[in-house]
Structures are given as C-alpha cells and as structure tokens.
Amino acid sequence: MNQEMGIEKVQEIMVEFGYEELVEATQSFSPSRLIGKGSHGAVYHGILQDNQVVAVKRSSINGVEAQRDNLKKLDNEISILSSLRESSNVIGYLGASHGLSENDKLLVMELMPNGSLHDLLHVAATPPSWPKRVEIAMQIARAVQFLHEGKPLVIHRDIKSANILFDSNWTAKLADFGLAISPADSSSQAAQPAGTIGYLDPSYTSPNKLSTKNDMFSLGVVLLEIISCRKVIDVTKAPASIVEWAVPLVKKQRVVEICDPRIPPPTCMMESTIRRILNVASRCLSEDEDRRPSVGEIVVAMDTCSVERVRLGNITAWTGVLNYLVQLRRRRKLSRKCSRVVYSTQQGDVNSGDVNSTGKVVLLKEILASSRC
Known part of the structure; x- marks a missing residue:
C-alpha cells in the first residue's frame, strides 16, 4: 500500500462554513469569480476572511428534477471527500455550508489554479x-x-x-x-x-x-x-x-x-x-x-519505469565521464609524443634522415589532429 496512506490524517470533523461568509468570499457568486462548471455544479474562486483562497462549488439550478439530481451528487461528493484521508493526489476537502434553503448547499475545496x-x-x-x-x-x-x-x-x-x-x-x-x-x-x-x-x-x-x-x-x-x-x-x-x-x-x-x-x-x-x-x-x-x-500492479510497473530511467541515466552519465577520462589520457600521451618529436627534429636526430621545416610542420599537425579525436 502507498506509504503516503500511513501518515495521512483522517478528516474526522466536517468543517461547517457560514453561508454568508462564502457569499462574501465569492462576491455573491459573481460571474467574474466563476472558474468553471462540473457535472453537477458551478465552481467559484473564493477569498475567505483570513485571505485563504479556496474553490466553492454550488449545485446547478436547472429545473426541479435536475436541481434535485445535482444536489444529490453534491451531497455525495461532500460525503465521499469528508470520509477520505488527505492525499497529495486527490483534491483537498476543506468543508461545506448549508444555505438559506435545503436546496442550497456549498462545497469548499482547495483551489486548483492551473486548470485541468x-x-x-x-x-x-x-x-x-x-x-x-x-x-x-x-x-x-x-x-x-x-x-x-x-x-x-x-x-x-x-x-x-x-x-x-x-x-x-x-x-x-x-x-x-x-x-x-x-x-x-x-x-x-x-x-x-x-x-x-x-x-x-x-x-x-x-x-x-x-x-x-x-x-x-x-x-x-x-x-x-x-x-x-x-x-x-x-x-x-x-x-x-x-x-x-x-x-x-x-x-x-x-x-x-x-x-x-x-x-x-x-x-x-x-x-x-x-x-x-x-x-x-x-x-x-x-x-x-x-x-x-489492479492499480497496485500499475503503480509498481510505472515505478519500475522511473527506476530504470534513473539507472540508465546514471549509467549514461558514468559512461560519459569514463569516456572523457580515456580521451584525456590519450591526449596527454599524444601531447608528450608531440613534444619528443619536436625536440628530436630540432636536434637533427630523426631516423628518416633530413627533415626540413615543412616536414616538421606536417608531422606536428598530424599528431595534434590525432590528439583532438
């Protein structure tokens, strides 16, 4: 089971917000505060008296039958969310409010500002x-x-x-x-x-x-x-x-x-x-x-993906470091070889016999070119 579940706190107490407080927080459910509409309600951007920013969901009012169905869904959402432990991957439940009538119920959640x-x-x-x-x-x-x-x-x-x-x-x-x-x-x-x-x-x-x-x-x-x-x-x-x-x-x-x-x-x-x-x-x-x-199998499989990506990434990184060290060592050897050849040509001690200045330059260029590989 996800380790997160063992450290979460159960939301044992259903927080009850004042209806008037939420009306004020949403500027009387102003269209300018409307974030979006869900399957059974509209969601508004709210600012509480303590400056906490929240999302307030209100059941949609579209005829008696539809309103009854939407209210039932909102009741269900409040019931489900209030029974869950806190989770970093489930929207946070903050509380609810009962309006002036039994058909006016509000759900208060954490605000999700970056959309869907x-x-x-x-x-x-x-x-x-x-x-x-x-x-x-x-x-x-x-x-x-x-x-x-x-x-x-x-x-x-x-x-x-x-x-x-x-x-x-x-x-x-x-x-x-x-x-x-x-x-x-x-x-x-x-x-x-x-x-x-x-x-x-x-x-x-x-x-x-x-x-x-x-x-x-x-x-x-x-x-x-x-x-x-x-x-x-x-x-x-x-x-x-x-x-x-x-x-x-x-x-x-x-x-x-x-x-x-x-x-x-x-x-x-x-x-x-x-x-x-x-x-x-x-x-x-x-x-x-x-x-x-099961979802547990999926999480294990996807966790394995992440581990393998990190492992392969580390292997790639170390391979790059080792290749660099090998190339560096090769360059140093070639550099020493270059120095010996230049020195010996200056002393006139080259086995091939006479080496003119042009030959020296060509040989030196070849060695330096090899050292850059």
Whole structure:
C-alpha cells in the first residue's frame, strides 16, 4: 500500500462554513469569480476572511428534477471527500455550508489554479514535455491507488482528463467525486451505471457490474490521451475512438505513431518508458475485466519505469565521464609524443634522415589532429 496512506490524517470533523461568509468570499457568486462548471455544479474562486483562497462549488439550478439530481451528487461528493484521508493526489476537502434553503448547499475545496489535464492537452498553446507526461501519469495512478486501497474503498466512476486538476505546483489531483461510490455503502448496490462516454467501461452495464476494474478502464483511456494528445472521441478521424485506434498500435509496438506529433519524438530511454505506460494502458482496456491489472500492479510497473530511467541515466552519465577520462589520457600521451618529436627534429636526430621545416610542420599537425579525436 502507498506509504503516503500511513501518515495521512483522517478528516474526522466536517468543517461547517457560514453561508454568508462564502457569499462574501465569492462576491455573491459573481460571474467574474466563476472558474468553471462540473457535472453537477458551478465552481467559484473564493477569498475567505483570513485571505485563504479556496474553490466553492454550488449545485446547478436547472429545473426541479435536475436541481434535485445535482444536489444529490453534491451531497455525495461532500460525503465521499469528508470520509477520505488527505492525499497529495486527490483534491483537498476543506468543508461545506448549508444555505438559506435545503436546496442550497456549498462545497469548499482547495483551489486548483492551473486548470485541468484536458485543457493542458487540448487547449494550451505549449504541449507538455515527455517527462512531465510521465510524471502526470504516475500521479494519477497514485490517486486511483489511494482510492482503491484506502479505507473506505472508493470507486470514482468518472476518471477523465477534465476531472484531473493542477495545483499551483502543477501537481495533478483527481477531482469531481459526484459520481463516486463506496461499495461499503449499502445504497451503492442500487446505483445505476454512470460516467462519461469515451471513458466509461463498456462492460459496466448494470449495478452488479460495479467494480474497481471500471476505474481501471477509464485510467487506461486517460493514459492513452496523455501520450497521444488525441481526443477520446474524435468523429473527424477513423476510428473515432482513441481505444480502437491506439490499442492495435500498442500491440504492434508502434509507439512513435501513438506519440503526440507536436513535440519531438521521445529519446530512446524515454521511448522505453512510454512503451511501458502504453502496455499498461492496453491491459487496463482489456475487454475481459479479469485480465485488467489492479492499480497496485500499475503503480509498481510505472515505478519500475522511473527506476530504470534513473539507472540508465546514471549509467549514461558514468559512461560519459569514463569516456572523457580515456580521451584525456590519450591526449596527454599524444601531447608528450608531440613534444619528443619536436625536440628530436630540432636536434637533427630523426631516423628518416633530413627533415626540413615543412616536414616538421606536417608531422606536428598530424599528431595534434590525432590528439583532438
């Protein structure tokens, strides 16, 4: 189990914020403070009285039925987040607030100022580097591991690039727990399948098909998206599905064809790491749920990638140092040889007989040229 889990503090007390405090913090939910809209609510930038910067989610109001559904999801998100331990790869829960009516509930979270993975991949002018993509993939895998191996076990059910946000240090964190379920909760047995088309496990067709392997399918899709930067569903391409397009290429080990063409191809060492990630993604996308790996297996595999990259990097560095020392020693030998030849020609003691000044210069140039090799 992730060592992080052993040192985290359980959020035992649900912090209750004053409703008026949050109204003031968001300037009465001003459009100028709107950060974005999720599956069941709008998120606002808030500044509390102590100058702490937060994100405030408010359930969307779109008709009675929709409002009831959105409120239910927000209630669920508050319940799930407040039951989790703190994690460096899951959005931080700060508290909640009940408004003037039972239909007005607010969720207070840490602010994630650098947007979503979806925006980084598909909107940003500068695409992320290969090392950054590998780092993001690892952080997401650890977030899922935290949910699946923690107590209570949580199945997110909506893992996608739009629900992966970046904090001020560009650390990726999993967010939007409106559809999340804890199997320990008896009500989860009746929950209908839910998720986002393109990321949703096709085998999740009924409540009794709920399992952690549903999340593994979604994680596999996100891994493909990170490496390829292709949209999950793109009707302008054939096939439209990223899964149908990428998996056959992965099986043929045609890694470079999957890689985002907007940046230079990965180096040999990085390509090996990306190949490992793509192979992991392909296993996650297996039609047979039993063949999909657990998230623990994925983290171990990706950790191995990181260790191998560091080891190979160190080997490369030491090889460079040794080569430099060998070349330096060779140059010193040639330099001494050069000195002896020049000295002997000046004394007229060269076996070849008469050596004129032109011969001296040519010989000296040849030796110096060799010393530079």
